[in-house]
Amino acid sequence: MSKSALTQQQLWTVAKWEFLHFFKLKQEIISKLIMLAIAGVIYLFATASNQLEDSYHLASNQPFSIKTEPTATQFKFTKHDDLTAIIANLAEDTEYDGVLEFDQATHTYTLITAVKSAWQTSLQSLLTAQLQQTQFDSLGLSEQQLLGLTKNIAIEHKVLDELLKNQADRSQTYTAFGVLILLFVAMFGVFGQLFVSITGEKQNRVTEQLLATMTAQTWIDGKLLGQILLAVKTMLSTLLSIVLSMLFFTVVIKQQALDLHFVNWSLLPWFFAFAIAGLSICAAFMAAVAAGIDDPNHSSKSALMMLPLAPIAIAFFVIESPNSILTIALSYLPITAFAVMPVRMSVVELSFWQPLLSLLLSIICFYYLRIFAARTFKMGMNMYAKEPSLKVMWQSIFNSKA
């Protein structure tokens, strides 16, 4: 086997080892089954609470029907001149679920039920809509007047800054922030896993054995690859869970169509590319810090590992001024670009080369950070149970060779 082929094999062996060390198929299946079980319980509960596809029979002192489809078919009204007996027997009565009483004097409706249940809320809103319509009808309004009364008043916001997109609408950033939140979830996983993995191997005294088989660089690269794949898996499975939950609540429970209009499909590939670049940079940074830690219980460097989360927090603030010099600078700075550039792209018209340049800078940054991580690791390994200071770690970037 040639040297480069062996290095490739070692890289994938370490990545696979790292991935499978933290990816437990059995646990994944169990967690998904738990989700399904919870969904099933919710569905059963909703059905048991007569929320879904049940019909309700109400007694009323005047002829009544609900015109709005399709929910209206749930409710059937029967006229009775004397409701007193029905009201008195409501608790035991199996024929009527409630009584709708109309007061001619005050023009008000009263809904009387034996117990409180979810269907009564939807009936109330249907009644409100219908009575409002009846009121409009009784006024004898023209169609134009009626339209004027019922139309929602929308205020369109136009911004004169030519760089901004047509609307200064925050909903444009939902996709970017959605991806950032997924990234945030994945990043937390990477934090813990890389820390446990690198310091754990040091504690288990396995590092010398490993480095007798491959270079520190191959080892770090394999670890990073495994962790990035794990993070992508976390992002995708979290996304899948969110989409399935939305589908379940919208389509199954509410029986409505799923509305995904807020997703910015054209920018989505860019956002994922930036997310993976950000993951890589942060993972390489964390690997470098973890490589410099000898004893995880007594190291002050552990706090440094939280640093890569800062750019995600920054992204929430820059949205207020997407064209300020600071925001522009942060959207190209590799350690913040993965969070800031997607948010900027959502609200500012950018040329193709701008996000591309930002992405390239991020990739270059990742390339050097992983070298830094490998050098720190090799230097720390030869320090004989001493932990390298930040100054020594910095010097190792330029001095040693992994």
Add this chain to the structure above:
Amino acid sequence: MSLIINNLVKRHQNVVAVNKLSFEVQAGEIFALLGPNGAGKSSLVKMLVGFSSPNSGSIELTDDGHTYKSIPAHLLGYLPEDRGLYPEKTLKQNLQFFAALHGVKDSEFTQRCAYWLGKFNLTERLNDPLKSLSKGNQQKIQLITAILHKPKWVILDEPFSGLDPINQELVVEFLAQLRKQGMTVILSAHQMAMVEKLADRVLLLNQGESVLYGKLSDILANAQSKIIHVAFKEALTSQTISQLNETYCVEHIQDHQLAITLTEQQSLNQLLSQLLTIGEVCEFKNQAQSLHAIYLHAVAEHNAQRVQGTTL
């Protein structure tokens, strides 16, 4: 194929760990690195495997027309002093991982794994987590990890530590088998009895310097000729022994028996003449010396020389 170390120096800040060390390891032999704690063995091993670089001097390994400045990973099997594997993983997972890192194919792995586990009576434990094994058995797995890919060069740092006498013998057999398979073994150890059984050549280090270096058989033969066991017909007085001690290194074994160590400048004839002036000699013979005794003597002598050098 040989490993030539020339004038090697390694400093850790102000401490000289290895001082102007030169030696050669020949292909196919078992080469023992001996020395007390802090002698510089680990520093030397780390340079040999390429974990650290020397401050001066050179390491030169020639193999198949290539020259290397340390033993490259593809030729090396290494058992570090500071050792461990993945305790939560099974024996198979641990062995397979390291075999894959060395490019061993799955079919070869299965075959070799079965062979070595059988040798160490661990076949039944293949799917057990490593942490469920005793410390000694874990060490055997670590040894298998180091050689499963059939390396040309094997460096074993303290392979006998933590093992009971029966398992130490198993490791001796294991090392002999490696030599039989054509591997070159460099081992660092404190168990002189084990080294004496195995090593072809030894290098004794003390305070980073070479104290004794050469073929083990030559070293033992040379030491044998230097220690003389003498028995007198009558008991010796302490005054007589003191007089002898002025010229020779004398150990008083019993009332009428002595063990005398000669330096290279002292001759047997001179000694015999002097002994005859003391009393009637009834026994005069070379005493066989163990590697352990040679080791202690050589280190003590080297320490004394260094103290003398410092004082002067």
